[in-house]
Amino acid sequence: MTILNVYRSKSALVYTLIFIKRHLITFRKFRQLYTEFWFPSPSRPPYNHICQIGDPVLRYKAEELNAEDIKKNEIQGVRKRISALTVSFGYRDVTEKIYEEFSPEIRKSREMAIIPFKVFINPELKITNYEKVCFPEACESVRGFSADVPRYREVLVTGLSAEGKPVSWQVSGWAARIVQHEMDHLSGRLYTDIMVRSTFTCTCWDKVNRTGGRIYVPFSPK
Ligand SMILES: [Zn+2]
Incomplete structure:
Protein backbone atom coordinates (compact mmCIF):
# COMPACT_ATOMS: atom_id res chain seq x y z
CA MET A 1 0.00 0.00 0.00
CA THR A 2 1.46 3.31 -0.99
CA ILE A 3 1.55 6.35 1.31
CA LEU A 4 -1.09 7.91 -0.92
CA ASN A 5 -3.44 4.93 -0.46
CA VAL A 6 -3.02 5.03 3.35
CA TYR A 7 -3.80 8.72 3.26
CA ARG A 8 -6.86 8.04 1.09
CA SER A 9 -8.15 5.21 3.32
CA LYS A 10 -7.74 7.42 6.43
CA SER A 11 -9.60 10.21 4.71
CA ALA A 12 -12.34 7.77 3.69
CA LEU A 13 -12.71 6.71 7.31
CA VAL A 14 -12.87 10.30 8.51
CA TYR A 15 -15.41 11.19 5.82
CA THR A 16 -17.45 8.10 6.67
CA LEU A 17 -17.51 9.11 10.35
CA ILE A 18 -18.51 12.67 9.44
CA PHE A 19 -21.21 11.25 7.13
CA ILE A 20 -22.60 9.02 9.90
CA LYS A 21 -22.50 11.86 12.46
CA ARG A 22 -24.24 14.24 10.07
CA HIS A 23 -26.93 11.69 9.28
CA LEU A 24 -27.48 10.85 12.92
CA ILE A 25 -28.15 14.51 13.63
CA THR A 26 -30.33 14.66 10.54
CA PHE A 27 -32.22 11.61 11.74
CA ARG A 28 -32.87 13.29 15.11
CA LYS A 29 -34.08 16.40 13.34
CA PHE A 30 -36.22 14.28 11.05
CA ARG A 31 -37.76 12.49 14.03
CA GLN A 32 -38.50 15.86 15.66
CA LEU A 33 -40.08 17.24 12.48
CA TYR A 34 -42.04 14.02 11.98
CA THR A 35 -43.37 14.17 15.56
CA GLU A 36 -44.29 17.85 15.20
CA PHE A 37 -46.01 17.10 11.89
CA TRP A 38 -48.28 14.45 13.38
CA PHE A 39 -48.77 16.15 16.75
CA PRO A 40 -48.50 19.84 15.80
CA SER A 41 -50.22 21.41 18.81
CA PRO A 42 -51.27 20.31 22.28
CA SER A 43 -54.47 18.26 22.20
CA ARG A 44 -57.21 18.78 24.76
CA PRO A 45 -58.66 16.51 27.42
CA PRO A 46 -60.17 13.98 27.66
CA TYR A 47 -57.04 12.13 26.56
CA ASN A 48 -56.51 8.52 25.66
CA HIS A 49 -52.95 8.62 26.97
CA ILE A 50 -51.81 8.89 30.59
CA CYS A 51 -50.92 12.47 31.51
CA GLN A 52 -47.67 13.23 33.30
CA ILE A 53 -46.95 15.24 36.44
CA GLY A 54 -46.99 18.95 35.71
CA ASP A 55 -50.06 18.69 33.51
ZN1 LIG B 1 -51.38 7.47 40.10
Missing part, protein backbone atom coordinates in the same frame (compact mmCIF):
# COMPACT_ATOMS: atom_id res chain seq x y z
CA PRO A 56 -52.69 20.98 35.10
CA VAL A 57 -55.37 18.37 34.36
CA LEU A 58 -53.92 16.17 37.12
CA ARG A 59 -54.71 18.92 39.64
CA TYR A 60 -58.38 19.24 38.73
CA LYS A 61 -60.93 17.96 41.22
CA ALA A 62 -63.29 15.42 39.69
CA GLU A 63 -66.94 16.40 39.54
CA GLU A 64 -69.69 14.13 40.75
CA LEU A 65 -71.80 12.38 38.14
CA ASN A 66 -75.58 12.38 38.22
CA ALA A 67 -77.72 9.37 37.39
CA GLU A 68 -78.20 10.47 33.78
CA ASP A 69 -74.45 10.88 33.23
CA ILE A 70 -73.80 7.32 34.35
CA LYS A 71 -75.85 5.93 31.48
CA LYS A 72 -73.88 7.84 28.89
CA ASN A 73 -71.65 5.82 26.59
CA GLU A 74 -68.70 8.05 27.45
CA ILE A 75 -68.78 6.93 31.09
CA GLN A 76 -69.30 3.28 30.16
CA GLY A 77 -66.27 3.61 27.87
CA VAL A 78 -64.20 5.00 30.74
CA ARG A 79 -64.44 1.62 32.46
CA LYS A 80 -61.93 0.31 29.96
CA ARG A 81 -59.32 2.97 30.75
CA ILE A 82 -56.79 3.31 33.54
CA SER A 83 -56.66 6.34 35.87
CA ALA A 84 -59.99 7.74 34.72
CA LEU A 85 -60.99 10.84 36.65
CA THR A 86 -64.52 9.98 37.63
CA VAL A 87 -64.08 6.36 38.66
CA SER A 88 -61.64 4.55 40.87
CA PHE A 89 -60.63 0.93 40.43
CA GLY A 90 -57.98 -1.76 40.41
CA TYR A 91 -57.22 -3.68 37.26
CA ARG A 92 -56.73 -7.40 37.73
CA ASP A 93 -54.19 -7.85 34.90
CA VAL A 94 -52.22 -4.75 36.00
CA THR A 95 -52.11 -5.72 39.67
CA GLU A 96 -51.30 -9.34 38.76
CA LYS A 97 -48.30 -8.19 36.71
CA ILE A 98 -47.00 -5.96 39.52
CA TYR A 99 -47.70 -8.69 42.12
CA GLU A 100 -45.57 -11.20 40.24
CA GLU A 101 -42.58 -8.84 40.19
CA PHE A 102 -42.17 -9.16 43.96
CA SER A 103 -40.83 -11.98 46.13
CA PRO A 104 -43.21 -13.84 48.49
CA GLU A 105 -41.52 -12.08 51.47
CA ILE A 106 -42.14 -8.60 50.06
CA ARG A 107 -45.71 -9.53 49.07
CA LYS A 108 -46.34 -10.64 52.65
CA SER A 109 -44.75 -7.59 54.30
CA ARG A 110 -46.67 -5.21 52.01
CA GLU A 111 -49.92 -7.18 52.35
CA MET A 112 -50.15 -7.57 48.57
CA ALA A 113 -52.89 -9.48 46.78
CA ILE A 114 -54.21 -9.49 43.22
CA ILE A 115 -57.02 -6.98 42.98
CA PRO A 116 -60.16 -7.69 40.97
CA PHE A 117 -61.63 -5.20 38.54
CA LYS A 118 -63.66 -2.59 40.45
CA VAL A 119 -65.65 0.44 39.40
CA PHE A 120 -66.78 3.16 41.79
CA ILE A 121 -68.69 6.17 40.56
CA ASN A 122 -68.79 9.14 42.96
CA PRO A 123 -66.63 7.19 45.42
CA GLU A 124 -66.26 8.17 49.06
CA LEU A 125 -63.53 7.05 51.40
CA LYS A 126 -63.82 6.26 55.08
CA ILE A 127 -60.76 5.39 57.16
CA THR A 128 -61.47 2.28 59.23
CA ASN A 129 -57.98 1.86 60.69
CA TYR A 130 -55.92 4.95 61.45
CA GLU A 131 -52.67 3.00 61.71
CA LYS A 132 -50.32 4.20 58.99
CA VAL A 133 -47.95 2.08 56.95
CA CYS A 134 -45.21 3.37 54.67
CA PHE A 135 -44.22 1.53 51.50
CA PRO A 136 -42.78 2.37 48.07
CA GLU A 137 -45.33 3.67 45.61
CA ALA A 138 -45.26 4.60 41.95
CA CYS A 139 -47.71 6.26 39.61
CA GLU A 140 -48.30 6.06 35.86
CA SER A 141 -48.43 9.88 35.90
CA VAL A 142 -44.97 10.11 37.52
CA ARG A 143 -43.35 7.63 35.19
CA GLY A 144 -39.83 6.49 36.00
CA PHE A 145 -39.92 7.38 39.71
CA SER A 146 -41.06 5.97 43.03
CA ALA A 147 -41.04 6.96 46.70
CA ASP A 148 -42.16 5.78 50.13
CA VAL A 149 -45.65 7.02 50.89
CA PRO A 150 -47.46 6.79 54.24
CA ARG A 151 -51.04 5.51 53.94
CA TYR A 152 -53.80 4.25 56.25
CA ARG A 153 -53.85 0.49 56.68
CA GLU A 154 -57.61 -0.06 56.20
CA VAL A 155 -60.31 1.93 54.43
CA LEU A 156 -63.88 1.53 53.27
CA VAL A 157 -64.79 2.81 49.82
CA THR A 158 -68.42 3.31 48.85
CA GLY A 159 -70.03 4.58 45.67
CA LEU A 160 -72.11 3.50 42.71
CA SER A 161 -71.36 0.65 40.33
CA ALA A 162 -71.13 1.19 36.56
CA GLU A 163 -74.85 0.33 36.49
CA GLY A 164 -75.59 3.01 39.09
CA LYS A 165 -76.16 0.66 42.04
CA PRO A 166 -74.67 1.30 45.52
CA VAL A 167 -71.48 -0.67 46.17
CA SER A 168 -68.91 -0.79 48.95
CA TRP A 169 -65.51 -2.39 49.46
CA GLN A 170 -63.67 -2.85 52.75
CA VAL A 171 -59.96 -3.13 52.01
CA SER A 172 -56.66 -3.41 53.84
CA GLY A 173 -52.98 -3.51 52.95
CA TRP A 174 -51.93 -2.98 49.35
CA ALA A 175 -55.49 -2.66 48.06
CA ALA A 176 -56.22 0.03 50.69
CA ARG A 177 -53.15 1.97 49.59
CA ILE A 178 -54.17 1.74 45.92
CA VAL A 179 -57.65 2.99 46.78
CA GLN A 180 -56.17 5.97 48.67
CA HIS A 181 -53.81 6.66 45.76
CA GLU A 182 -56.71 6.65 43.25
CA MET A 183 -58.95 8.71 45.54
CA ASP A 184 -56.17 11.29 45.78
CA HIS A 185 -56.19 11.54 41.97
CA LEU A 186 -59.89 12.42 42.10
CA SER A 187 -59.02 15.31 44.43
CA GLY A 188 -56.16 16.52 42.24
CA ARG A 189 -53.45 15.17 44.53
CA LEU A 190 -50.42 13.07 43.61
CA TYR A 191 -48.29 10.84 45.84
CA THR A 192 -45.45 13.36 45.48
CA ASP A 193 -47.51 15.72 47.67
CA ILE A 194 -47.26 13.40 50.69
CA MET A 195 -44.24 11.19 49.96
CA VAL A 196 -41.19 10.85 52.18
CA ARG A 197 -39.16 13.23 50.04
CA SER A 198 -35.75 11.73 50.80
CA THR A 199 -36.89 8.42 49.27
CA PHE A 200 -37.89 9.86 45.88
CA THR A 201 -36.05 7.62 43.44
CA CYS A 202 -35.48 7.29 39.72
CA THR A 203 -36.38 3.65 39.07
CA CYS A 204 -33.49 3.17 36.61
CA TRP A 205 -30.73 5.05 38.46
CA ASP A 206 -28.49 1.94 38.50
CA LYS A 207 -28.82 1.55 34.73
CA VAL A 208 -27.72 5.18 34.36
CA ASN A 209 -24.50 4.29 36.18
CA ARG A 210 -23.95 1.02 34.32
CA THR A 211 -24.21 2.78 30.95
CA GLY A 212 -22.13 5.80 31.99
CA GLY A 213 -25.20 7.97 31.58
CA ARG A 214 -25.64 6.89 27.96
CA ILE A 215 -29.15 5.62 28.40
CA TYR A 216 -32.36 6.46 26.67
CA VAL A 217 -35.18 6.39 29.16
CA PRO A 218 -38.28 5.59 27.13
CA PHE A 219 -41.44 7.48 27.89
CA SER A 220 -43.41 4.34 27.31
CA PRO A 221 -42.17 0.85 28.17
CA LYS A 222 -43.81 -0.47 24.99
Whole structure:
Protein backbone atom coordinates (compact mmCIF):
# COMPACT_ATOMS: atom_id res chain seq x y z
CA MET A 1 0.00 0.00 0.00
CA THR A 2 1.46 3.31 -0.99
CA ILE A 3 1.55 6.35 1.31
CA LEU A 4 -1.09 7.91 -0.92
CA ASN A 5 -3.44 4.93 -0.46
CA VAL A 6 -3.02 5.03 3.35
CA TYR A 7 -3.80 8.72 3.26
CA ARG A 8 -6.86 8.04 1.09
CA SER A 9 -8.15 5.21 3.32
CA LYS A 10 -7.74 7.42 6.43
CA SER A 11 -9.60 10.21 4.71
CA ALA A 12 -12.34 7.77 3.69
CA LEU A 13 -12.71 6.71 7.31
CA VAL A 14 -12.87 10.30 8.51
CA TYR A 15 -15.41 11.19 5.82
CA THR A 16 -17.45 8.10 6.67
CA LEU A 17 -17.51 9.11 10.35
CA ILE A 18 -18.51 12.67 9.44
CA PHE A 19 -21.21 11.25 7.13
CA ILE A 20 -22.60 9.02 9.90
CA LYS A 21 -22.50 11.86 12.46
CA ARG A 22 -24.24 14.24 10.07
CA HIS A 23 -26.93 11.69 9.28
CA LEU A 24 -27.48 10.85 12.92
CA ILE A 25 -28.15 14.51 13.63
CA THR A 26 -30.33 14.66 10.54
CA PHE A 27 -32.22 11.61 11.74
CA ARG A 28 -32.87 13.29 15.11
CA LYS A 29 -34.08 16.40 13.34
CA PHE A 30 -36.22 14.28 11.05
CA ARG A 31 -37.76 12.49 14.03
CA GLN A 32 -38.50 15.86 15.66
CA LEU A 33 -40.08 17.24 12.48
CA TYR A 34 -42.04 14.02 11.98
CA THR A 35 -43.37 14.17 15.56
CA GLU A 36 -44.29 17.85 15.20
CA PHE A 37 -46.01 17.10 11.89
CA TRP A 38 -48.28 14.45 13.38
CA PHE A 39 -48.77 16.15 16.75
CA PRO A 40 -48.50 19.84 15.80
CA SER A 41 -50.22 21.41 18.81
CA PRO A 42 -51.27 20.31 22.28
CA SER A 43 -54.47 18.26 22.20
CA ARG A 44 -57.21 18.78 24.76
CA PRO A 45 -58.66 16.51 27.42
CA PRO A 46 -60.17 13.98 27.66
CA TYR A 47 -57.04 12.13 26.56
CA ASN A 48 -56.51 8.52 25.66
CA HIS A 49 -52.95 8.62 26.97
CA ILE A 50 -51.81 8.89 30.59
CA CYS A 51 -50.92 12.47 31.51
CA GLN A 52 -47.67 13.23 33.30
CA ILE A 53 -46.95 15.24 36.44
CA GLY A 54 -46.99 18.95 35.71
CA ASP A 55 -50.06 18.69 33.51
CA PRO A 56 -52.69 20.98 35.10
CA VAL A 57 -55.37 18.37 34.36
CA LEU A 58 -53.92 16.17 37.12
CA ARG A 59 -54.71 18.92 39.64
CA TYR A 60 -58.38 19.24 38.73
CA LYS A 61 -60.93 17.96 41.22
CA ALA A 62 -63.29 15.42 39.69
CA GLU A 63 -66.94 16.40 39.54
CA GLU A 64 -69.69 14.13 40.75
CA LEU A 65 -71.80 12.38 38.14
CA ASN A 66 -75.58 12.38 38.22
CA ALA A 67 -77.72 9.37 37.39
CA GLU A 68 -78.20 10.47 33.78
CA ASP A 69 -74.45 10.88 33.23
CA ILE A 70 -73.80 7.32 34.35
CA LYS A 71 -75.85 5.93 31.48
CA LYS A 72 -73.88 7.84 28.89
CA ASN A 73 -71.65 5.82 26.59
CA GLU A 74 -68.70 8.05 27.45
CA ILE A 75 -68.78 6.93 31.09
CA GLN A 76 -69.30 3.28 30.16
CA GLY A 77 -66.27 3.61 27.87
CA VAL A 78 -64.20 5.00 30.74
CA ARG A 79 -64.44 1.62 32.46
CA LYS A 80 -61.93 0.31 29.96
CA ARG A 81 -59.32 2.97 30.75
CA ILE A 82 -56.79 3.31 33.54
CA SER A 83 -56.66 6.34 35.87
CA ALA A 84 -59.99 7.74 34.72
CA LEU A 85 -60.99 10.84 36.65
CA THR A 86 -64.52 9.98 37.63
CA VAL A 87 -64.08 6.36 38.66
CA SER A 88 -61.64 4.55 40.87
CA PHE A 89 -60.63 0.93 40.43
CA GLY A 90 -57.98 -1.76 40.41
CA TYR A 91 -57.22 -3.68 37.26
CA ARG A 92 -56.73 -7.40 37.73
CA ASP A 93 -54.19 -7.85 34.90
CA VAL A 94 -52.22 -4.75 36.00
CA THR A 95 -52.11 -5.72 39.67
CA GLU A 96 -51.30 -9.34 38.76
CA LYS A 97 -48.30 -8.19 36.71
CA ILE A 98 -47.00 -5.96 39.52
CA TYR A 99 -47.70 -8.69 42.12
CA GLU A 100 -45.57 -11.20 40.24
CA GLU A 101 -42.58 -8.84 40.19
CA PHE A 102 -42.17 -9.16 43.96
CA SER A 103 -40.83 -11.98 46.13
CA PRO A 104 -43.21 -13.84 48.49
CA GLU A 105 -41.52 -12.08 51.47
CA ILE A 106 -42.14 -8.60 50.06
CA ARG A 107 -45.71 -9.53 49.07
CA LYS A 108 -46.34 -10.64 52.65
CA SER A 109 -44.75 -7.59 54.30
CA ARG A 110 -46.67 -5.21 52.01
CA GLU A 111 -49.92 -7.18 52.35
CA MET A 112 -50.15 -7.57 48.57
CA ALA A 113 -52.89 -9.48 46.78
CA ILE A 114 -54.21 -9.49 43.22
CA ILE A 115 -57.02 -6.98 42.98
CA PRO A 116 -60.16 -7.69 40.97
CA PHE A 117 -61.63 -5.20 38.54
CA LYS A 118 -63.66 -2.59 40.45
CA VAL A 119 -65.65 0.44 39.40
CA PHE A 120 -66.78 3.16 41.79
CA ILE A 121 -68.69 6.17 40.56
CA ASN A 122 -68.79 9.14 42.96
CA PRO A 123 -66.63 7.19 45.42
CA GLU A 124 -66.26 8.17 49.06
CA LEU A 125 -63.53 7.05 51.40
CA LYS A 126 -63.82 6.26 55.08
CA ILE A 127 -60.76 5.39 57.16
CA THR A 128 -61.47 2.28 59.23
CA ASN A 129 -57.98 1.86 60.69
CA TYR A 130 -55.92 4.95 61.45
CA GLU A 131 -52.67 3.00 61.71
CA LYS A 132 -50.32 4.20 58.99
CA VAL A 133 -47.95 2.08 56.95
CA CYS A 134 -45.21 3.37 54.67
CA PHE A 135 -44.22 1.53 51.50
CA PRO A 136 -42.78 2.37 48.07
CA GLU A 137 -45.33 3.67 45.61
CA ALA A 138 -45.26 4.60 41.95
CA CYS A 139 -47.71 6.26 39.61
CA GLU A 140 -48.30 6.06 35.86
CA SER A 141 -48.43 9.88 35.90
CA VAL A 142 -44.97 10.11 37.52
CA ARG A 143 -43.35 7.63 35.19
CA GLY A 144 -39.83 6.49 36.00
CA PHE A 145 -39.92 7.38 39.71
CA SER A 146 -41.06 5.97 43.03
CA ALA A 147 -41.04 6.96 46.70
CA ASP A 148 -42.16 5.78 50.13
CA VAL A 149 -45.65 7.02 50.89
CA PRO A 150 -47.46 6.79 54.24
CA ARG A 151 -51.04 5.51 53.94
CA TYR A 152 -53.80 4.25 56.25
CA ARG A 153 -53.85 0.49 56.68
CA GLU A 154 -57.61 -0.06 56.20
CA VAL A 155 -60.31 1.93 54.43
CA LEU A 156 -63.88 1.53 53.27
CA VAL A 157 -64.79 2.81 49.82
CA THR A 158 -68.42 3.31 48.85
CA GLY A 159 -70.03 4.58 45.67
CA LEU A 160 -72.11 3.50 42.71
CA SER A 161 -71.36 0.65 40.33
CA ALA A 162 -71.13 1.19 36.56
CA GLU A 163 -74.85 0.33 36.49
CA GLY A 164 -75.59 3.01 39.09
CA LYS A 165 -76.16 0.66 42.04
CA PRO A 166 -74.67 1.30 45.52
CA VAL A 167 -71.48 -0.67 46.17
CA SER A 168 -68.91 -0.79 48.95
CA TRP A 169 -65.51 -2.39 49.46
CA GLN A 170 -63.67 -2.85 52.75
CA VAL A 171 -59.96 -3.13 52.01
CA SER A 172 -56.66 -3.41 53.84
CA GLY A 173 -52.98 -3.51 52.95
CA TRP A 174 -51.93 -2.98 49.35
CA ALA A 175 -55.49 -2.66 48.06
CA ALA A 176 -56.22 0.03 50.69
CA ARG A 177 -53.15 1.97 49.59
CA ILE A 178 -54.17 1.74 45.92
CA VAL A 179 -57.65 2.99 46.78
CA GLN A 180 -56.17 5.97 48.67
CA HIS A 181 -53.81 6.66 45.76
CA GLU A 182 -56.71 6.65 43.25
CA MET A 183 -58.95 8.71 45.54
CA ASP A 184 -56.17 11.29 45.78
CA HIS A 185 -56.19 11.54 41.97
CA LEU A 186 -59.89 12.42 42.10
CA SER A 187 -59.02 15.31 44.43
CA GLY A 188 -56.16 16.52 42.24
CA ARG A 189 -53.45 15.17 44.53
CA LEU A 190 -50.42 13.07 43.61
CA TYR A 191 -48.29 10.84 45.84
CA THR A 192 -45.45 13.36 45.48
CA ASP A 193 -47.51 15.72 47.67
CA ILE A 194 -47.26 13.40 50.69
CA MET A 195 -44.24 11.19 49.96
CA VAL A 196 -41.19 10.85 52.18
CA ARG A 197 -39.16 13.23 50.04
CA SER A 198 -35.75 11.73 50.80
CA THR A 199 -36.89 8.42 49.27
CA PHE A 200 -37.89 9.86 45.88
CA THR A 201 -36.05 7.62 43.44
CA CYS A 202 -35.48 7.29 39.72
CA THR A 203 -36.38 3.65 39.07
CA CYS A 204 -33.49 3.17 36.61
CA TRP A 205 -30.73 5.05 38.46
CA ASP A 206 -28.49 1.94 38.50
CA LYS A 207 -28.82 1.55 34.73
CA VAL A 208 -27.72 5.18 34.36
CA ASN A 209 -24.50 4.29 36.18
CA ARG A 210 -23.95 1.02 34.32
CA THR A 211 -24.21 2.78 30.95
CA GLY A 212 -22.13 5.80 31.99
CA GLY A 213 -25.20 7.97 31.58
CA ARG A 214 -25.64 6.89 27.96
CA ILE A 215 -29.15 5.62 28.40
CA TYR A 216 -32.36 6.46 26.67
CA VAL A 217 -35.18 6.39 29.16
CA PRO A 218 -38.28 5.59 27.13
CA PHE A 219 -41.44 7.48 27.89
CA SER A 220 -43.41 4.34 27.31
CA PRO A 221 -42.17 0.85 28.17
CA LYS A 222 -43.81 -0.47 24.99
ZN1 LIG B 1 -51.38 7.47 40.10
